[in-house]
Amino acid sequence: MEKPILIVSSKRDGEAIEVVREGFAKKLGRQLDFEIIEDEKITGGFIAIIDGTVYDNSFSSRLHEMSRLISAADDGAQTNSSFATVGSVLKHRISSVESGSTVYKYGVVESFADNIAQISGLANCHYGELLDFDGGAIGLTLDLRLDGVGAAILDGAVSTASVVHPTGRVAEICVGAELLGRVIDPLGRPLDGRGMRGIKYRPIEAPAPSITQRAPVNAPLETGILTIDSMIPIGRGQRELIIGDRQTGKTSIAVSTIINQTNKGVYCVYCAIGQKASTVSSVARALERAGALKNTVVVAAFSSSTAAMQYIAPYAACAVAEEFMYSGRDVVIVYDDLSKHAVAYRSMSLLLRRPSGREAYPGDVFYLHSRLLERAAHLANDLGGGSITALPIVETMAGDISAYIPTNVISITDGQIYLESELFNSGQRPAVNVGLSVSRVGRAAQHKAMRAVSGSMRLNVAQYRDMAVFAQFGADIDSATEAMLRSGERLMELLKQPADVIFTLADQVAILQAFSGGVFDIFERGDISAARGRLLAYLRENADRLMRNIDSTGGLSENDKLDLARHFKRFAEGEGGESGGGAK
Numbered sequence: 001m002e003k004p005i006l007i008v009s010s011k012r013d014g015e016a017i018e019v020v021r022e023g024f025a026k027k028l029g030r031q032l033d034f035e036i037i038e039d040e041k042i043t044g045g046f047i048a049i050i051d052g053t054v055y056d057n058s059f060s061s062r063l064h065e066m067s068r069l070i071s072a073a074d075d076g077a078q079t080n081s082s083f084a085t086v087g088s089v090l091k092h093r094i095s096s097v098e099s100g101s102t103v104y105k106y107g108v109v110e111s112f113a114d115n116i117a118q119i120s121g122l123a124n125c126h127y128g129e130l131l132d133f134d135g136g137a138i139g140l141t142l143d144l145r146l147d148g149v150g151a152a153i154l155d156g157a158v159s160t161a162s163v164v165h166p167t168g169r170v171a172e173i174c175v176g177a178e179l180l181g182r183v184i185d186p187l188g189r190p191l192d193g194r195g196m197r198g199i200k201y202r203p204i205e206a207p208a209p210s211i212t213q214r215a216p217v218n219a220p221l222e223t224g225i226l227t228i229d230s231m232i233p234i235g236r237g238q239r240e241l242i243i244g245d246r247q248t249g250k251t252s253i254a255v256s257t258i259i260n261q262t263n264k265g266v267y268c269v270y271c272a273i274g275q276k277a278s279t280v281s282s283v284a285r286a287l288e289r290a291g292a293l294k295n296t297v298v299v300a301a302f303s304s305s306t307a308a309m310q311y312i313a314p315y316a317a318c319a320v321a322e323e324f325m326y327s328g329r330d331v332v333i334v335y336d337d338l339s340k341h342a343v344a345y346r347s348m349s350l351l352l353r354r355p356s357g358r359e360a361y362p363g364d365v366f367y368l369h370s371r372l373l374e375r376a377a378h379l380a381n382d383l384g385g386g387s388i389t390a391l392p393i394v395e396t397m398a399g400d401i402s403a404y405i406p407t408n409v410i411s412i413t414d415g416q417i418y419l420e421s422e423l424f425n426s427g428q429r430p431a432v433n434v435g436l437s438v439s440r441v442g443r444a445a446q447h448k449a450m451r452a453v454s455g456s457m458r459l460n461v462a463q464y465r466d467m468a469v470f471a472q473f474g475a476d477i478d479s480a481t482e483a484m485l486r487s488g489e490r491l492m493e494l495l496k497q498p499a500d501v502i503f504t505l506a507d508q509v510a511i512l513q514a515f516s517g518g519v520f521d522i523f524e525r526g527d528i529s530a531a532r533g534r535l536l537a538y539l540r541e542n543a544d545r546l547m548r549n550i551d552s553t554g555g556l557s558e559n560d561k562l563d564l565a566r567h568f569k570r571f572a573e574g575e576g577g578e579s580g581g582g583a584k
Contacts, residue, residue, distance in 0.1 A: 464488025
Protein backbone atom coordinates (compact mmCIF):
# COMPACT_ATOMS: atom_id res chain seq x y z
CA MET A 1 0.00 0.00 0.00
CA GLU A 2 1.41 3.36 -1.05
CA LYS A 3 2.07 6.04 1.53
CA PRO A 4 -0.74 8.65 1.62
CA ILE A 5 0.13 12.08 0.28
CA LEU A 6 -1.16 15.46 1.48
CA ILE A 7 -0.59 18.42 -0.83
CA VAL A 8 -0.94 21.86 0.79
CA SER A 9 -0.17 25.41 -0.30
CA SER A 10 2.16 25.98 2.71
CA LYS A 11 3.80 23.60 5.18
CA ARG A 12 3.98 26.41 7.76
CA ASP A 13 0.31 26.07 8.61
CA GLY A 14 0.83 23.08 10.90
CA GLU A 15 -2.45 23.57 12.74
CA ALA A 16 -4.47 23.23 9.54
CA ILE A 17 -2.49 20.14 8.55
CA GLU A 18 -3.24 18.56 11.90
CA VAL A 19 -6.95 19.31 11.52
CA VAL A 20 -6.93 17.54 8.10
CA ARG A 21 -5.03 14.59 9.60
CA GLU A 22 -7.55 14.20 12.43
CA GLY A 23 -10.47 14.56 10.01
CA PHE A 24 -9.24 11.68 7.82
CA ALA A 25 -8.47 9.56 10.88
CA LYS A 26 -12.07 9.96 12.00
CA LYS A 27 -13.41 9.39 8.44
CA LEU A 28 -11.34 6.27 7.70
CA GLY A 29 -11.05 4.89 11.24
CA ARG A 30 -7.26 4.78 11.26
CA GLN A 31 -4.31 7.11 11.69
CA LEU A 32 -2.50 8.18 8.49
CA ASP A 33 1.17 9.03 8.18
CA PHE A 34 0.99 11.61 5.36
CA GLU A 35 3.85 12.60 3.13
CA ILE A 36 3.48 16.40 3.13
CA ILE A 37 4.10 18.15 -0.22
CA GLU A 38 4.01 21.91 -0.67
CA ASP A 39 2.49 23.33 -3.85
CA GLU A 40 1.54 27.00 -4.10
CA LYS A 41 -0.50 26.36 -7.27
CA ILE A 42 -3.41 24.93 -5.31
CA THR A 43 -3.87 28.45 -3.81
CA GLY A 44 -5.41 27.15 -0.58
CA GLY A 45 -7.09 24.13 0.94
CA PHE A 46 -5.57 20.70 0.35
CA ILE A 47 -5.39 17.65 -1.93
CA ALA A 48 -5.14 14.23 -0.24
CA ILE A 49 -4.23 11.05 -2.12
CA ILE A 50 -5.09 7.92 -0.12
CA ASP A 51 -5.17 4.34 -1.45
CA GLY A 52 -5.77 5.38 -5.05
CA THR A 53 -8.43 7.95 -4.20
CA VAL A 54 -8.02 11.71 -4.56
CA TYR A 55 -9.79 14.10 -2.16
CA ASP A 56 -9.52 17.50 -3.85
CA ASN A 57 -10.49 20.34 -1.52
CA SER A 58 -8.21 22.96 -3.07
CA PHE A 59 -9.24 26.51 -3.86
CA SER A 60 -7.78 26.22 -7.35
CA SER A 61 -10.07 23.27 -8.15
CA ARG A 62 -13.17 25.15 -7.07
CA LEU A 63 -12.08 28.26 -8.96
CA HIS A 64 -11.54 26.16 -12.07
CA GLU A 65 -15.02 24.64 -11.75
CA MET A 66 -16.52 28.08 -11.24
CA SER A 67 -14.70 29.39 -14.32
CA ARG A 68 -16.00 26.47 -16.38
CA LEU A 69 -19.56 27.14 -15.29
CA ILE A 70 -19.28 30.86 -16.01
CA SER A 71 -17.92 30.17 -19.50
CA ALA A 72 -21.02 28.08 -20.16
CA ALA A 73 -23.35 30.80 -18.94
CA ASP A 74 -23.99 32.25 -22.37
CA ASP A 75 -25.14 28.88 -23.69
CA GLY A 76 -27.28 28.44 -20.61
CA ALA A 77 -28.96 31.77 -21.19
CA GLN A 78 -29.77 30.65 -24.73
CA THR A 79 -31.10 27.21 -23.86
CA ASN A 80 -32.71 27.54 -20.40
CA SER A 81 -35.86 29.63 -20.45
CA SER A 82 -36.21 29.61 -16.63
CA PHE A 83 -33.56 32.33 -16.31
CA ALA A 84 -34.35 35.81 -17.53
CA THR A 85 -30.85 37.24 -17.72
CA VAL A 86 -27.26 36.13 -18.01
CA GLY A 87 -26.72 37.47 -14.49
CA SER A 88 -29.31 35.12 -13.03
CA VAL A 89 -27.67 32.24 -14.90
CA LEU A 90 -24.30 33.14 -13.37
CA LYS A 91 -25.74 33.28 -9.87
CA HIS A 92 -27.40 29.91 -10.30
CA ARG A 93 -24.29 28.25 -11.73
CA ILE A 94 -21.91 29.71 -9.13
CA SER A 95 -24.23 28.65 -6.30
CA SER A 96 -24.20 25.12 -7.70
CA VAL A 97 -20.46 24.76 -7.00
CA GLU A 98 -20.24 22.53 -3.96
CA SER A 99 -18.05 23.60 -1.08
CA GLY A 100 -16.99 20.08 -0.15
CA SER A 101 -14.15 17.97 -1.51
CA THR A 102 -14.15 16.50 -4.99
CA VAL A 103 -13.48 12.79 -4.56
CA TYR A 104 -12.32 10.59 -7.42
CA LYS A 105 -10.15 7.59 -8.15
CA TYR A 106 -6.94 8.22 -9.96
CA GLY A 107 -4.28 6.42 -11.94
CA VAL A 108 -0.76 7.17 -13.11
CA VAL A 109 0.56 6.89 -16.66
CA GLU A 110 3.27 4.22 -16.67
CA SER A 111 4.13 4.44 -20.34
CA PHE A 112 3.00 6.37 -23.38
CA ALA A 113 3.82 5.72 -27.03
CA ASP A 114 1.99 6.01 -30.35
CA ASN A 115 -1.03 7.60 -28.63
CA ILE A 116 -1.52 4.55 -26.39
CA ALA A 117 -1.18 5.02 -22.61
CA GLN A 118 -0.67 2.21 -20.12
CA ILE A 119 -2.07 3.32 -16.76
CA SER A 120 -1.73 1.81 -13.30
CA GLY A 121 -4.68 2.07 -10.93
CA LEU A 122 -8.27 2.89 -11.91
CA ALA A 123 -9.50 -0.49 -10.67
CA ASN A 124 -13.15 0.55 -11.04
CA CYS A 125 -12.85 1.99 -14.55
CA HIS A 126 -15.28 0.78 -17.23
CA TYR A 127 -14.63 -0.25 -20.82
CA GLY A 128 -15.21 2.67 -23.19
CA GLU A 129 -15.06 5.25 -20.39
CA LEU A 130 -13.53 8.63 -21.05
CA LEU A 131 -10.40 9.49 -19.08
CA ASP A 132 -9.14 12.94 -18.10
CA PHE A 133 -5.35 13.41 -18.13
CA ASP A 134 -3.30 16.14 -16.53
CA GLY A 135 -2.77 18.80 -19.16
CA GLY A 136 -6.24 18.40 -20.69
CA ALA A 137 -5.76 15.28 -22.83
CA ILE A 138 -8.76 12.99 -23.38
CA GLY A 139 -8.45 9.21 -23.49
CA LEU A 140 -10.73 6.25 -24.16
CA THR A 141 -10.44 3.06 -22.09
CA LEU A 142 -10.03 0.05 -24.37
CA ASP A 143 -8.14 -2.47 -22.23
CA LEU A 144 -8.95 -3.57 -18.67
CA ARG A 145 -6.41 -5.34 -16.43
CA LEU A 146 -6.28 -6.23 -12.75
CA ASP A 147 -3.53 -3.71 -12.11
CA GLY A 148 -4.56 -0.96 -14.52
CA VAL A 149 -6.01 -0.04 -17.88
CA GLY A 150 -4.89 0.67 -21.44
CA ALA A 151 -6.26 3.77 -23.12
CA ALA A 152 -6.11 5.32 -26.57
CA ILE A 153 -5.65 9.08 -26.69
CA LEU A 154 -8.37 10.92 -28.57
CA ASP A 155 -6.92 14.38 -28.29
CA GLY A 156 -4.04 16.14 -26.53
CA ALA A 157 -0.55 15.25 -25.33
CA VAL A 158 0.34 12.91 -22.45
CA SER A 159 3.55 12.38 -20.51
CA THR A 160 4.59 9.55 -18.21
CA ALA A 161 3.77 9.98 -14.51
CA SER A 162 0.75 12.09 -15.44
CA VAL A 163 -2.24 11.70 -13.13
CA VAL A 164 -5.40 10.30 -14.74
CA HIS A 165 -8.90 10.16 -13.37
CA PRO A 166 -12.07 8.66 -14.86
CA THR A 167 -14.96 10.88 -15.84
CA GLY A 168 -17.71 8.34 -15.28
CA ARG A 169 -18.98 9.07 -18.81
CA VAL A 170 -18.80 7.13 -22.06
CA ALA A 171 -17.88 8.84 -25.31
CA GLU A 172 -20.79 10.90 -26.62
CA ILE A 173 -21.52 13.38 -29.38
CA CYS A 174 -23.92 16.27 -29.83
CA VAL A 175 -26.98 15.44 -31.92
CA GLY A 176 -30.01 17.19 -33.33
CA ALA A 177 -31.18 19.26 -36.27
CA GLU A 178 -28.78 22.06 -35.25
CA LEU A 179 -25.96 19.97 -36.78
CA LEU A 180 -27.40 20.07 -40.30
CA GLY A 181 -25.06 21.93 -42.61
CA ARG A 182 -22.15 21.56 -40.19
CA VAL A 183 -18.76 19.83 -40.30
CA ILE A 184 -17.76 18.33 -36.93
CA ASP A 185 -15.21 15.90 -35.51
CA PRO A 186 -16.16 12.63 -33.73
CA LEU A 187 -16.27 14.46 -30.39
CA GLY A 188 -18.79 16.97 -31.72
CA ARG A 189 -16.39 19.90 -32.00
CA PRO A 190 -16.98 22.17 -35.00
CA LEU A 191 -14.45 22.08 -37.84
CA ASP A 192 -16.10 24.72 -40.01
CA GLY A 193 -15.07 27.75 -37.97
CA ARG A 194 -18.54 28.41 -36.59
CA GLY A 195 -19.65 28.28 -32.97
CA MET A 196 -21.66 25.48 -31.42
CA ARG A 197 -24.57 26.11 -29.08
CA GLY A 198 -25.45 23.74 -26.27
CA ILE A 199 -27.56 20.93 -27.69
CA LYS A 200 -28.53 17.35 -26.90
CA TYR A 201 -25.89 14.64 -26.51
CA ARG A 202 -26.07 10.93 -27.28
CA PRO A 203 -23.61 8.06 -26.54
CA ILE A 204 -21.72 7.00 -29.64
CA GLU A 205 -22.31 3.31 -28.88
CA ALA A 206 -25.89 2.04 -28.73
CA PRO A 207 -27.63 -1.34 -29.19
CA ALA A 208 -29.16 -2.04 -32.59
CA PRO A 209 -32.95 -2.23 -32.89
CA SER A 210 -34.35 -5.69 -32.20
CA ILE A 211 -36.22 -7.75 -34.77
CA THR A 212 -39.59 -6.82 -33.25
CA GLN A 213 -38.71 -3.14 -33.52
CA ARG A 214 -38.03 -3.37 -37.26
CA ALA A 215 -40.32 -3.11 -40.26
CA PRO A 216 -39.80 -4.62 -43.74
CA VAL A 217 -37.53 -2.72 -46.12
CA ASN A 218 -39.93 -1.90 -48.96
CA ALA A 219 -39.64 1.85 -49.58
CA PRO A 220 -37.18 2.80 -52.34
CA LEU A 221 -34.23 5.07 -51.73
CA GLU A 222 -33.54 6.74 -55.06
CA THR A 223 -29.89 7.41 -55.82
CA GLY A 224 -30.50 9.31 -59.07
CA ILE A 225 -28.08 6.89 -60.79
CA LEU A 226 -29.74 4.93 -63.59
CA THR A 227 -27.54 1.82 -63.29
CA ILE A 228 -28.24 1.43 -59.56
CA ASP A 229 -31.91 2.39 -59.40
CA SER A 230 -32.80 0.09 -62.31
CA MET A 231 -30.71 -3.02 -61.55
CA ILE A 232 -29.44 -2.77 -57.95
CA PRO A 233 -32.28 -1.01 -56.09
CA ILE A 234 -31.67 0.22 -52.56
CA GLY A 235 -34.42 0.36 -49.93
CA ARG A 236 -34.75 2.66 -46.94
CA GLY A 237 -33.24 0.79 -43.99
CA GLN A 238 -30.93 -1.31 -46.15
CA ARG A 239 -27.15 -1.74 -45.83
CA GLU A 240 -25.63 -1.61 -49.32
CA LEU A 241 -21.87 -1.91 -49.63
CA ILE A 242 -19.98 0.15 -52.22
CA ILE A 243 -16.77 -1.72 -53.02
CA GLY A 244 -13.95 -1.34 -55.51
CA ASP A 245 -10.35 -0.35 -56.05
CA ARG A 246 -8.98 3.09 -55.37
CA GLN A 247 -10.13 5.84 -57.75
CA THR A 248 -13.05 3.97 -59.27
CA GLY A 249 -15.81 6.41 -58.27
CA LYS A 250 -17.00 4.99 -54.92
CA THR A 251 -17.28 8.36 -53.19
CA SER A 252 -18.90 9.89 -56.29
CA ILE A 253 -21.77 7.40 -56.04
CA ALA A 254 -22.26 8.20 -52.37
CA VAL A 255 -22.16 11.97 -52.97
CA SER A 256 -24.62 11.69 -55.87
CA THR A 257 -26.97 9.72 -53.60
CA ILE A 258 -26.77 12.45 -50.94
CA ILE A 259 -27.41 15.17 -53.52
CA ASN A 260 -30.44 13.27 -54.83
CA GLN A 261 -32.05 13.42 -51.36
CA THR A 262 -32.28 17.23 -51.50
CA ASN A 263 -35.85 18.42 -50.90
CA LYS A 264 -37.06 14.83 -50.38
CA GLY A 265 -37.21 15.00 -46.57
CA VAL A 266 -34.25 12.63 -46.15
CA TYR A 267 -31.39 13.70 -43.89
CA CYS A 268 -27.84 12.59 -44.68
CA VAL A 269 -24.69 11.96 -42.66
CA TYR A 270 -21.31 11.71 -44.41
CA CYS A 271 -18.60 10.14 -42.25
CA ALA A 272 -15.01 10.56 -43.49
CA ILE A 273 -12.56 8.13 -41.89
CA GLY A 274 -8.84 8.64 -42.47
CA GLN A 275 -9.41 10.97 -45.45
CA LYS A 276 -7.26 13.98 -46.23
CA ALA A 277 -8.68 17.30 -45.05
CA SER A 278 -8.61 18.58 -48.63
CA THR A 279 -10.70 15.60 -49.79
CA VAL A 280 -13.34 16.18 -47.11
CA SER A 281 -13.36 19.89 -47.94
CA SER A 282 -13.99 19.15 -51.63
CA VAL A 283 -16.89 16.84 -50.74
CA ALA A 284 -18.41 19.50 -48.48
CA ARG A 285 -18.06 22.12 -51.22
CA ALA A 286 -19.69 19.80 -53.78
CA LEU A 287 -22.63 19.25 -51.44
CA GLU A 288 -22.90 22.97 -50.78
CA ARG A 289 -22.89 23.84 -54.50
CA ALA A 290 -25.69 21.34 -55.08
CA GLY A 291 -27.72 22.70 -52.15
CA ALA A 292 -27.48 19.37 -50.30
CA LEU A 293 -25.29 20.46 -47.37
CA LYS A 294 -28.27 22.05 -45.61
CA ASN A 295 -29.68 18.54 -45.03
CA THR A 296 -26.31 16.89 -44.32
CA VAL A 297 -24.01 16.47 -41.34
CA VAL A 298 -20.33 15.83 -42.10
CA VAL A 299 -18.40 13.93 -39.39
CA ALA A 300 -14.68 13.87 -40.19
CA ALA A 301 -11.67 12.12 -38.67
CA PHE A 302 -8.78 13.08 -40.92
CA SER A 303 -5.73 11.02 -41.82
CA SER A 304 -3.79 13.28 -39.44
CA SER A 305 -6.14 12.42 -36.56
CA THR A 306 -5.24 9.78 -34.00
CA ALA A 307 -6.21 6.16 -34.62
CA ALA A 308 -8.67 6.42 -31.72
CA MET A 309 -10.49 9.33 -33.38
CA GLN A 310 -10.73 7.35 -36.62
CA TYR A 311 -11.97 4.38 -34.61
CA ILE A 312 -14.88 6.23 -32.95
CA ALA A 313 -15.80 8.31 -36.04
CA PRO A 314 -18.37 5.91 -37.62
CA TYR A 315 -20.02 5.20 -34.27
CA ALA A 316 -20.31 8.93 -33.59
CA ALA A 317 -21.79 9.52 -37.06
CA CYS A 318 -24.26 6.67 -36.49
CA ALA A 319 -25.35 8.27 -33.19
CA VAL A 320 -26.09 11.50 -35.08
CA ALA A 321 -28.16 9.52 -37.60
CA GLU A 322 -29.97 7.57 -34.88
CA GLU A 323 -31.27 10.76 -33.30
CA PHE A 324 -32.99 11.57 -36.60
CA MET A 325 -34.22 7.99 -37.09
CA TYR A 326 -35.82 7.74 -33.64
CA SER A 327 -37.57 11.05 -34.27
CA GLY A 328 -39.27 9.50 -37.33
CA ARG A 329 -36.98 10.75 -40.10
CA ASP A 330 -35.34 8.83 -42.94
CA VAL A 331 -31.55 9.07 -42.97
CA VAL A 332 -28.76 8.06 -45.34
CA ILE A 333 -25.35 7.53 -43.77
CA VAL A 334 -22.14 7.03 -45.74
CA TYR A 335 -19.03 5.50 -44.12
CA ASP A 336 -16.02 6.49 -46.24
CA ASP A 337 -14.36 4.13 -45.73
CA LEU A 338 -14.42 1.08 -43.43
CA SER A 339 -11.10 -0.24 -44.75
CA LYS A 340 -9.30 2.65 -43.05
CA HIS A 341 -11.49 2.13 -39.99
CA ALA A 342 -10.32 -1.48 -39.70
CA VAL A 343 -6.68 -0.41 -40.15
CA ALA A 344 -7.03 2.16 -37.35
CA TYR A 345 -8.51 -0.48 -35.05
CA ARG A 346 -5.74 -2.93 -35.96
CA SER A 347 -3.12 -0.30 -35.09
CA MET A 348 -4.65 0.32 -31.67
CA SER A 349 -5.10 -3.39 -30.96
CA LEU A 350 -1.49 -4.24 -31.77
CA LEU A 351 -0.22 -1.34 -29.63
CA LEU A 352 -2.46 -2.59 -26.81
CA ARG A 353 -0.73 -5.98 -27.21
CA ARG A 354 -3.88 -7.86 -28.14
CA PRO A 355 -3.47 -11.18 -29.96
CA SER A 356 -3.53 -10.80 -33.73
CA GLY A 357 -5.18 -13.06 -36.26
CA ARG A 358 -5.49 -13.09 -40.04
CA GLU A 359 -3.56 -10.23 -41.70
CA ALA A 360 -2.67 -9.03 -38.15
CA TYR A 361 -6.25 -7.94 -37.50
CA PRO A 362 -7.63 -8.76 -34.02
CA GLY A 363 -10.17 -11.54 -33.71
CA ASP A 364 -13.07 -9.14 -33.02
CA VAL A 365 -12.69 -7.13 -36.24
CA PHE A 366 -15.91 -8.72 -37.55
CA TYR A 367 -17.79 -7.48 -34.48
CA LEU A 368 -16.21 -4.07 -35.06
CA HIS A 369 -18.31 -3.56 -38.20
CA SER A 370 -21.31 -5.77 -37.43
CA ARG A 371 -22.29 -3.79 -34.34
CA LEU A 372 -22.04 -0.63 -36.43
CA LEU A 373 -23.98 -1.73 -39.51
CA GLU A 374 -26.68 -3.56 -37.52
CA ARG A 375 -27.79 -0.15 -36.25
CA ALA A 376 -29.14 0.59 -39.74
CA ALA A 377 -32.82 -0.31 -39.82
CA HIS A 378 -36.35 0.60 -40.84
CA LEU A 379 -38.25 1.08 -37.58
CA ALA A 380 -41.79 -0.12 -37.03
CA ASN A 381 -44.57 2.44 -37.24
CA ASP A 382 -45.18 2.44 -33.48
CA LEU A 383 -41.58 3.66 -33.06
CA GLY A 384 -42.00 6.46 -35.58
CA GLY A 385 -41.23 4.60 -38.81
CA GLY A 386 -37.84 6.26 -39.28
CA SER A 387 -34.94 4.57 -41.03
CA ILE A 388 -31.19 4.58 -41.45
CA THR A 389 -29.86 3.45 -44.83
CA ALA A 390 -26.16 2.64 -44.54
CA LEU A 391 -23.79 2.92 -47.50
CA PRO A 392 -20.43 1.63 -46.24
CA ILE A 393 -17.48 1.97 -48.59
CA VAL A 394 -14.65 -0.58 -48.71
CA GLU A 395 -11.51 -0.25 -50.79
CA THR A 396 -10.07 -3.37 -52.42
CA MET A 397 -6.57 -4.09 -53.67
CA ALA A 398 -6.30 -5.21 -57.31
CA GLY A 399 -10.01 -6.07 -57.34
CA ASP A 400 -9.69 -8.73 -54.64
CA ILE A 401 -13.16 -8.84 -53.11
CA SER A 402 -12.28 -12.06 -51.29
CA ALA A 403 -9.77 -10.33 -49.00
CA TYR A 404 -10.38 -10.38 -45.25
CA ILE A 405 -12.12 -7.04 -44.60
CA PRO A 406 -14.16 -7.00 -47.87
CA THR A 407 -15.36 -10.56 -47.14
CA ASN A 408 -16.39 -9.61 -43.61
CA VAL A 409 -18.35 -6.52 -44.66
CA ILE A 410 -20.00 -8.33 -47.61
CA SER A 411 -21.30 -10.95 -45.17
CA ILE A 412 -22.78 -8.24 -42.93
CA THR A 413 -24.47 -6.08 -45.58
CA ASP A 414 -27.58 -6.65 -47.69
CA GLY A 415 -25.80 -6.45 -51.02
CA GLN A 416 -22.91 -4.73 -52.76
CA ILE A 417 -22.23 -2.39 -55.65
CA TYR A 418 -18.94 -3.52 -57.16
CA LEU A 419 -16.98 -0.97 -59.16
CA GLU A 420 -14.44 -2.39 -61.62
CA SER A 421 -11.22 -0.65 -62.60
CA GLU A 422 -11.34 -2.08 -66.13
CA LEU A 423 -14.78 -0.58 -66.76
CA PHE A 424 -13.74 2.74 -65.22
CA ASN A 425 -10.63 3.02 -67.37
CA SER A 426 -12.61 2.16 -70.53
CA GLY A 427 -14.93 5.12 -69.90
CA GLN A 428 -17.93 3.19 -68.56
CA ARG A 429 -18.84 5.38 -65.58
CA PRO A 430 -20.26 4.62 -63.09
CA ALA A 431 -18.11 1.51 -63.47
CA VAL A 432 -20.62 -0.92 -61.95
CA ASN A 433 -20.00 -4.59 -62.62
CA VAL A 434 -23.59 -5.80 -62.81
CA GLY A 435 -22.60 -9.45 -62.58
CA LEU A 436 -20.89 -9.06 -59.18
CA SER A 437 -23.30 -6.45 -57.81
CA VAL A 438 -26.49 -7.43 -56.04
CA SER A 439 -29.22 -6.04 -53.81
CA ARG A 440 -30.63 -8.70 -51.50
CA VAL A 441 -33.73 -6.59 -50.89
CA GLY A 442 -34.37 -6.75 -54.63
CA ARG A 443 -37.37 -5.29 -56.40
CA ALA A 444 -39.35 -5.04 -53.17
CA ALA A 445 -37.64 -1.66 -52.80
CA GLN A 446 -38.40 -0.35 -56.26
CA HIS A 447 -41.14 1.84 -57.72
CA LYS A 448 -43.75 0.06 -59.84
CA ALA A 449 -42.81 2.21 -62.82
CA MET A 450 -39.18 1.15 -62.57
CA ARG A 451 -40.13 -2.51 -62.17
CA ALA A 452 -42.22 -2.27 -65.34
CA VAL A 453 -39.37 -1.03 -67.55
CA SER A 454 -36.24 -2.63 -66.05
CA GLY A 455 -37.21 -6.28 -65.75
CA SER A 456 -34.74 -7.70 -68.29
CA MET A 457 -31.94 -5.14 -67.98
CA ARG A 458 -29.54 -7.26 -65.94
CA LEU A 459 -29.89 -10.11 -68.41
CA ASN A 460 -29.36 -7.79 -71.38
CA VAL A 461 -26.20 -6.28 -69.87
CA ALA A 462 -24.81 -9.69 -68.91
CA GLN A 463 -25.49 -11.14 -72.37
CA TYR A 464 -23.88 -8.16 -74.08
CA ARG A 465 -20.71 -8.31 -71.97
CA ASP A 466 -20.29 -12.03 -72.58
CA MET A 467 -20.93 -11.72 -76.32
CA ALA A 468 -18.70 -8.65 -76.64
CA VAL A 469 -15.76 -10.66 -75.28
CA PHE A 470 -16.52 -13.44 -77.78
CA ALA A 471 -16.80 -10.98 -80.69
CA GLN A 472 -13.36 -9.55 -79.93
CA PHE A 473 -11.78 -12.67 -81.40
CA GLY A 474 -13.17 -11.80 -84.84
CA ALA A 475 -15.37 -14.86 -85.13
CA ASP A 476 -18.21 -14.87 -87.65
CA ILE A 477 -21.48 -13.88 -86.00
CA ASP A 478 -25.01 -14.10 -87.35
CA SER A 479 -27.35 -11.19 -87.85
CA ALA A 480 -29.27 -11.82 -84.63
CA THR A 481 -26.08 -11.68 -82.59
CA GLU A 482 -24.96 -8.57 -84.43
CA ALA A 483 -28.29 -6.88 -83.64
CA MET A 484 -27.93 -7.89 -79.99
CA LEU A 485 -24.43 -6.37 -79.88
CA ARG A 486 -25.67 -3.12 -81.40
CA SER A 487 -28.49 -2.97 -78.87
CA GLY A 488 -26.11 -3.74 -76.00
CA GLU A 489 -23.71 -1.01 -77.11
CA ARG A 490 -26.50 1.55 -77.00
CA LEU A 491 -27.67 0.32 -73.61
CA MET A 492 -24.17 0.67 -72.16
CA GLU A 493 -23.96 4.20 -73.57
CA LEU A 494 -27.29 5.04 -71.94
CA LEU A 495 -25.98 3.77 -68.61
CA LYS A 496 -23.03 6.18 -68.75
CA GLN A 497 -23.76 9.02 -66.36
CA PRO A 498 -21.42 11.89 -65.35
CA ALA A 499 -20.96 12.42 -61.62
CA ASP A 500 -22.74 15.79 -61.72
CA VAL A 501 -25.84 14.46 -63.52
CA ILE A 502 -28.81 13.23 -61.47
CA PHE A 503 -31.81 11.54 -63.07
CA THR A 504 -35.28 11.69 -61.54
CA LEU A 505 -37.50 8.61 -61.49
CA ALA A 506 -39.44 9.90 -64.53
CA ASP A 507 -36.18 10.51 -66.40
CA GLN A 508 -35.02 6.96 -65.77
CA VAL A 509 -38.35 5.40 -66.69
CA ALA A 510 -38.51 7.44 -69.92
CA ILE A 511 -34.94 6.50 -70.90
CA LEU A 512 -35.52 2.77 -70.41
CA GLN A 513 -38.94 2.82 -72.06
CA ALA A 514 -37.44 4.66 -75.04
CA PHE A 515 -34.65 2.09 -75.27
CA SER A 516 -37.16 -0.75 -75.25
CA GLY A 517 -39.13 1.03 -77.99
CA GLY A 518 -36.09 1.32 -80.25
CA VAL A 519 -35.96 5.13 -80.09
CA PHE A 520 -32.17 5.18 -79.90
CA ASP A 521 -31.67 2.78 -82.81
CA ILE A 522 -31.47 5.70 -85.27
CA PHE A 523 -28.41 7.16 -83.53
CA GLU A 524 -24.80 6.21 -83.80
CA ARG A 525 -23.13 4.96 -80.66
CA GLY A 526 -21.22 8.18 -80.02
CA ASP A 527 -24.39 10.29 -80.25
CA ILE A 528 -26.43 8.33 -77.69
CA SER A 529 -25.57 10.51 -74.70
CA ALA A 530 -26.48 13.75 -76.48
CA ALA A 531 -29.67 12.20 -77.86
CA ARG A 532 -30.65 11.12 -74.35
CA GLY A 533 -30.32 14.71 -73.16
CA ARG A 534 -32.42 16.01 -76.06
CA LEU A 535 -35.11 13.40 -75.40
CA LEU A 536 -35.41 14.34 -71.73
CA ALA A 537 -35.57 18.04 -72.61
CA TYR A 538 -38.28 17.30 -75.19
CA LEU A 539 -40.34 15.33 -72.66
CA ARG A 540 -40.02 17.99 -69.97
CA GLU A 541 -41.27 20.57 -72.46
CA ASN A 542 -44.03 18.58 -74.15
CA ALA A 543 -45.05 15.97 -71.55
CA ASP A 544 -44.36 17.75 -68.28
CA ARG A 545 -47.61 16.66 -66.62
CA LEU A 546 -46.94 13.01 -67.47
CA MET A 547 -43.37 13.22 -66.13
CA ARG A 548 -44.47 14.89 -62.91
CA ASN A 549 -47.16 12.24 -62.45
CA ILE A 550 -44.57 9.45 -62.71
CA ASP A 551 -42.33 11.23 -60.19
CA SER A 552 -45.15 11.78 -57.69
CA THR A 553 -46.95 8.43 -57.91
CA GLY A 554 -44.09 6.09 -58.84
CA GLY A 555 -46.44 4.23 -61.18
CA LEU A 556 -46.70 3.74 -64.94
CA SER A 557 -50.13 2.86 -66.32
CA GLU A 558 -50.90 1.51 -69.78
CA ASN A 559 -52.20 4.94 -70.79
CA ASP A 560 -48.91 6.46 -69.62
CA LYS A 561 -47.02 3.99 -71.79
CA LEU A 562 -49.15 4.91 -74.80
CA ASP A 563 -48.59 8.63 -74.17
CA LEU A 564 -44.85 8.08 -73.90
CA ALA A 565 -44.87 6.05 -77.13
CA ARG A 566 -46.59 8.91 -78.98
CA HIS A 567 -44.03 11.40 -77.70
CA PHE A 568 -41.18 9.02 -78.60
CA LYS A 569 -42.51 8.74 -82.15
CA ARG A 570 -42.68 12.52 -82.59
CA PHE A 571 -39.20 12.92 -81.12
CA ALA A 572 -37.78 10.21 -83.40
CA GLU A 573 -39.43 11.77 -86.47
CA GLY A 574 -37.85 15.12 -85.67
CA GLU A 575 -34.46 13.59 -84.92
CA GLY A 576 -34.61 11.37 -87.99
CA GLY A 577 -35.24 14.37 -90.19
CA GLU A 578 -32.28 16.20 -88.67
CA SER A 579 -29.83 13.29 -88.73
CA GLY A 580 -31.01 11.99 -92.08
CA GLY A 581 -29.99 8.39 -91.64
CA GLY A 582 -30.07 5.25 -89.62
CA ALA A 583 -27.63 3.69 -87.23
CA LYS A 584 -24.27 2.35 -88.24
